[in-house]
Amino acid sequence: MTAITAFGPDFPFAYDDWLRHPAGLGRLPADIAGTRVAIIGAGAAGIIAGFELMKLGLRPILYESARFGGRLRSELFEGSDGIVAELGGMRFPASSRGFFHYLDMVGARARPFPNPLSRAAGSTVIDLEGETLFARSLYDLPPLYREIAAAYDRALADQAAFPELQAAIRARDTARIKTLWNPLVAAWDERTFYDFIAGSEAFGALDFRHREVFGQVGFGTGGWDSDFPNSMLEILRVNLLGLDDDQHFVEGGVEQVLHRLWRACPPCAHWPEGTSLAALNGGATRSRAVALARDGAGRITVTDQWGNAEGYDAVLVTCHSHLLTTAIDTDERLFDQKVWMALDRTRYMQAAKTFVMTDRPFWNDIDPATGRPVMSMTLTDRLTRGTYFFDNGDDRPGVICLSYSWMTDALKVLPLSAEKRVDLALKALGQIYPGVDIAAHIRGNPICVSWEADENFLGAFKGALPGHYRYNHRVYGHFMQDRMPAHQRGLFLAGDGISWTPAWVEGAVQTALNAVWGIMTHLGGASAPGNPGPGDLYPELGPVALPDPASHSSHP
Structure with a gap:
């Protein structure tokens, strides 16, 4: 294909x-x-x-x-040898052919990003309303999650001609793309992402819990409830162009x-x-x-x-x-x-990230009681929302993005110091991993960003x-x-x-x-x-x- x-x-x-x-x-x-x-x-x-x-x-x-x-901001941890926190763009889909043209030209190297349920992540923990689930793939999760995935696929097919449109994009059939896409612009410009979900027959056959979990966990990179108020056209483009799939980070x-x-x-x-x-x-x-x-x-x-x-x-x-x-x-x-x-009407979304450097990638250690890694890529309804782990090798420091949050969740930490943000993140993760002493592995100073607080950016990206x-x-x-x-x-x-x-x-x-x-x-x-x-x-x-x-x- x-x-x-x-x-x-x-x-x-x-x-x-x-x-x-x-x-x-x-x-x-x-x-x-x-x-x-x-x-x-x-x-x-x-x-x-x-x-x-x-x-x-x-x-x-x-x-x-x-x-x-600009928003390609790689912050070096003080005193380290090339260990960075990606404060802006950090995951780049393979479909971004223009960007990869330049990345390849200058000899930079990229490898798969550790997104939830991806092979690069190895394992994923989903923690919602106090219930914690461990999974390596979608099929390790309860049926509710597969029902959500199927419902979203059906909603895309029913309301956005998704399989046909994506086939036209793969084939670069410009006439077919315009025939299918142009009517969707008029149909969905003034309707929200949440309207697309809640108003679909696919989700209509399910209960509110399915929509709630979809917002918390979402698809691809994680929860999408922060985007629920946005125009559905924004989300359709992400799906159609594979922007949320096969993502990489730059070494x-x-x-x-x-x-x-x-x-x-x-x-x-x-x-x-x-x-x-x-x-x-x-x-x-x-x-x-x-x-x-x-x-x-x-x-x-x-x-x-x-x-x-x-x-x-x-x-x-x-x-x-x-x-x-x-x-x-x-x-x-x-x-x-x-x-x-x-x-002037361009609307920007808030985003916050909190990173720490660790002595080593300790999260790969196996818990003898469970036979699982002691920590995994984590999606939760707690303050951290998304937690990502970056393994630079057993003999080099690791990096944890303790928290990546958007909109209201990002505003919760806006006035807080870096140390306070780390304390809150560790407290939240301590509820999910009660036996893991994350702080014992932290080295150096944390690195944080709230893009809406930067006078030159006033937000992370347009929504x-x-x-x-x-x-x-x-x-x-x-x-x-x-x-x-x-x-x-x-x-x-x-x-x-x-x-x-x-x-x-x-x-x-x-x-x-x-x-x-x-x-x-x-x-x-x-x-x-x-x-x-x-x-x-x-x-x-x-x-x-x-x-x-x-x-x-x-x-x-």
Whole structure:
């Protein structure tokens, strides 16, 4: 069977094929070579866009407000030799072909992520309402869990033509994808994930307990009740594109992928051999961008926190969209007011993680009384929600993500210190594993994050509410600028929050590549012959437009 990839469904464009084509992504006029373009944000979208723009012969100048890497943040445990806590993205589905293109290019290594009931986890413990279950596969759990899995599969088939749609995605049958997906957009944009579950015949034949357990344990990566208020379209995309399946983590930390791209020296148009993004930026990014405005010559001026102002023919913004109104003094005329509405209405979800380093992977020790590992990947309704174990080898320290929680569960620990978060997590896990002294194995200081408390992120990732499809369509299609008035052209958007797949780095990659095409054509370039880019096929394959009573000049 053909492997599932993140192909569509809203815009079924083969980014992986575009990247691999021997002709390259495109060409620029000779007199444009060396032109400086600004990129705000040195996360996945900013670095990947900068890398490809450099290869085209442009000079990307990167601005970063705080830390290189964005939400690909690999925090090193103090004093350790490469032992990291993945505070942002930590599991990457094999269907993310665009991201793995770059991961493979720089020689990073990935291995299966220890998700619940996966072979990589080895074993899983589910603890709900004080009842603790041990399992190595779904078939080790009581029938209720298999009934839930079957009901969800049936709900997807009955209400979303799931088998047919996924077959079309596997086959990359763009016409069939559009025929099946476009009606679902209108049907489910204004309805929630919970509505999809509770209103289905499959779950209707079951009792509330089944829906409750589904919310706590979910499918793939664990409980999904935090997403119950979201538009069902968000969840359908995750399922259809295999984003919750066959996930991997990057050995040594995913942030290294961006650092390696920053230093990489690919063959480039215009630039001499040995050119890198780092070299073009003097070895360091510029400081925080604090203002965006159009100058008298029609260029976009970026001002940094130290008052340095430079004009650019093109600027790519990859930071959190809310920063354009809270942290960056942005001339309102740079965007259509309907785009401003979409940027400001973007809703972000909270998330918190608590990590500790241990002396060794002690959780693999076998309990002589049960013959089972003393601890397992754990899903629970307690404060920790999800607990994950990372084995770096018997002779190296291990890592435990004591708690990974979202929304209300994340807000419960928001004001607490790292030590207090660890204390609460150990207390909760002590109820599940009463004979295990986790604290005896902890080494060094804990590492925690609450993404909503970071002034540069204001949340972990976008979670579209019902009715947000039109907003997403406006910002996603913003790279198509040929119908815009001149005073709105040249400023581009990218990032997973601009994509259709928030929380997944593939969305950052794909929107970065959209912006590369947009900047290339804005500066007079074009796609390589025989290798049409996303903007070339957007009029044919672009997302379906839902009725909008007001005209929108920047939305094709």
